């Protein structure tokens with residue numbers, strides 16, 4: 001039966017995802033998110049509903065007498081409206097954003113200690129076939145990316161080939177495809193395409209380029225394709 005055939009693979013993928021969110025890794029994620037300034041909102045909701053409000057200095061987590069470090073009146077605290085993590089997007093836009101604002105794309109390929117060989121293979125295949133800007137390995141969280149990753153940037157004209165190519169050659173890896181406009185935070189959080197499962201991206205603190213910086217992230221291809229892209233039996 002098809003269902004019986006597919007079951008082991010599905011279980012494996014679910015287990016991989018469960019491993020990704022294991023307590024140890026959740027700790028790493030929490031640290032990365034906290035470092036990026038997300039603590040006042042998402043993280044604090046788990047810790048205490050009043051974390052967005054200025055309060056007393058942090059209390060030691062352990063009390064020798066077994067008392068709660070938060071006291072016993074937390075349920076009485078007011079519920080302030082948190083500051084938006086989407087500044088500038090509180091109002092409905094009057095008209096659509098021109099798609100021509102997209103100047104290029106990035107593909108970020110995520111992996112871990114169990115899937116790095118798949119990432120290496122996909123990286124090699126990509127460099128052999130596409131003229132892209134291939135970044136180096138990120139063995140630790142880097143920028144808004146909270147797991148090991150690598151990326152390649154590509155020009156808009158490659159999009160109609162790269163998207164289906166990645167769909168069929170992801171090897172099950174999680175891949176973030178984001179455009180490059182003049183709004184990097186939105187590029188990473190709201191203008192995204194994902195291949196397979198999505199995962200957290202800590203881009204809330206990303207800002208638009210300042211004076212003297214490129215208005216939009218630029219792509220400088222550094223690969224020399226040597227393999228013709230496979231197109232089927234013909």
Ligand code: ZN
Pocket residue numbers: 106107108151178
């Ligand atoms: Zn990127």
